[in-house]
Amino acid sequence: MQMVYNSDNYVVVQFDLPEGEAQHGGEPLSRGGFEIVDKFARKEIFIEGAMAEAFKDEVTALIETSPSEEEMDDYIERYTSLMQHPVILH
Template sequence: MQMLYNSENFAVVEFQVPAAPPQAGEEGPALTRGGYEIVDKFKRKEIYLEGALAESFKQGVEALIEGSPTVEDIDAYIERFTSLMQQPVVLH
């Protein structure tokens, strides 16, 4: 787990799950798992992105970073994903 971004509006954490070694008889490299958790601090909602959506998020962030973005630019990009957020943030 690694904090990638933390602003007044959003927090983004990357989760990396190491791949299991290939089992006997399996071909090719083992698939890795992981994703990104995005938290909207004001709406107190979150989403976990994995698979193709996580890859799309990663590529969008990488493209954004190439242009030296401001905090507002990054927040605007992350805000695109807020409509998908259904899970309320719960503290234990």
């Protein structure tokens, strides 16, 4: 687990789970993804698979432009409509 972004509005955490022994087509399976939390709406989403890969690629391209916090937040805001899970603190 690694925090990759934290602003007043959002936090993004990357999860890399170790490769398992299960194999598909001769390749070890690995899982991971990103948890995106909207701090004000108190909702979150966990993305994995193709959506996580697209997120990673788009964020990498955005970072190359040296974005402001507002530009990063604007990008992450695209995912807020998908957030259905309330953030619950234990």
